[in-house]
Amino acid sequence: PDDAAFLEEACRLVGRQIDALEAVEAERESSLSAVQRLTDLYDISRVLASTLEMHELLPIMGDKIRDILRGEAANIWLVDSEAGEIYFAHESGEDPTTLPGTRVALGEGILGMVAEQGEPRLFADAEEEPGLEARSQLSEDFSIRTLMCAPLTQGEEVMGLVEVVNKSDGAPFDEDDLFFLSSVNEQAAIALKNARLLDAERRAHDLSALL
Numbered sequence: 001p002d003d004a005a006f007l008e009e010a011c012r013l014v015g016r017q018i019d020a021l022e023a024v025e026a027e028r029e030s031s032l033s034a035v036q037r038l039t040d041l042y043d044i045s046r047v048l049a050s051t052l053e054m055h056e057l058l059p060i061m062g063d064k065i066r067d068i069l070r071g072e073a074a075n076i077w078l079v080d081s082e083a084g085e086i087y088f089a090h091e092s093g094e095d096p097t098t099l100p101g102t103r104v105a106l107g108e109g110i111l112g113m114v115a116e117q118g119e120p121r122l123f124a125d126a127e128e129e130p131g132l133e134a135r136s137q138l139s140e141d142f143s144i145r146t147l148m149c150a151p152l153t154q155g156e157e158v159m160g161l162v163e164v165v166n167k168s169d170g171a172p173f174d175e176d177d178l179f180f181l182s183s184v185n186e187q188a189a190i191a192l193k194n195a196r197l198l199d200a201e202r203r204a205h206d207l208s209a210l211l
Contacts, residue, residue, distance in 0.1 A: 033176075037176075037180055040068045040180075041180070041183055041184060041187075043064075044064045044065075044068070044184055044187065045184075045187040047060060047064065048060065048061065048064075048187050048188055048190075048191035049187070049190075049191060051191060051195070052191075052194055052195055052198050053195065053198075054192075054195040054196070054199060057191055057192065057195050058076055058089055058090040059090060059092065061074075061076060061090075061162070061188050061191075062074045062075070062076055062090050062091065062092030062093075062162075063092045064184075065092070065162060065164060065181065065184055066092045066093050066164065068180070068184075069164050069167075069173075069177055069180065069181065070167050070168045070169060071093065071164040071165060071166060071167060071168065072093050072094065072095070072165055072166040072167070072168055073091060073092065073093035073094055073095035073098075073164070073165040073166070074091075074092045074093060074162060074163070074164050074165075075088065075090070075091050075092075075095060075098055075162070075163045075164075075165065076089045076090040076091075076160060076161075076162050077089060077104075077111060077115065077160050077161050077162075077163070078152075078159065078160035079106070079115055079158060079159055079160050080103075083103070084105060084106050085103045085104060085105050085106060086103070086104050086106065086111060086112065086115045086160065086161070087101075087102070087103045087104075088100065088101065088102040088103070089160070093165075094142075095142070095165045096138065096139040096141075096142045097135045097136060097138045097139050097142060097144060097165075098135075099138070109131060110123075110129075110131045110132065110149070111149060111161065111163065114149050114150070114151055114161050115151065115158055115160070115161050116158070118151045118153055118158045119151070120148070120149065120150035120151065120178055120181070120182050121148065121149055121150075122148045122173060122174075122175065122177075122178045123146065123147045123148065123173075124146055124172040124173060124174065125145075125146065125172060126144045126145055126146050126147040127143060127144070127145055129147075132144050132147065144165055144166065145166050145167075145170070145172070146165075146166055146167060146171075146172040146173045147163060147164070147165050147166070147173070148163065148164055148173045148177060148178045148181060149161050149162065149163035149164070150162060150178065150181045150182045150185050151185065152185050152188055152189040152192060153185070153186075153189055154189045154190065154192075154193050159189055159192055159193070160192070161185075162181065162184075162185055162188070164177075164181060
């Protein structure tokens, strides 16, 4: 009996130690992940700040976001304020549920609501989201398993949004992923604003040259 009690107590103590070690390892991995995300954010911010050409900026934005978040696709939508719509501007990766030339009215559907309200959205289990059902039916070989989208905002102005579709490893997106996307979009919106200003200056210069 004494031996059995001793073994039971020893197993309990060992179990506690294992739990403690696992907790320490999980905390260490979380810290390393946070440091990596900060490094990634610094890197992408530096690249975006040095890019002023619109035709270069959108592919860089999409590729960087998709790579860092390990998404199957990153789609960039921009606001057409005169038409009251958002339009599909760039795709990095492959998402057959979004077609070239697609436009969505502000306030319509998930993307239109994000563009109108300026609030990010996360759908960890997108296959259970009714608002994505019609879009998912556009492709028989591709399903939207998990999705998140965040606005590109400058002050009170929503300039567009970025959505990331499906993680390449099959895992769902989480709140940490959404927070990181929103942080990247803050820097991307600044770069987008600067690119638009440069484009407007060029058009004004070309117009004055014709007069």
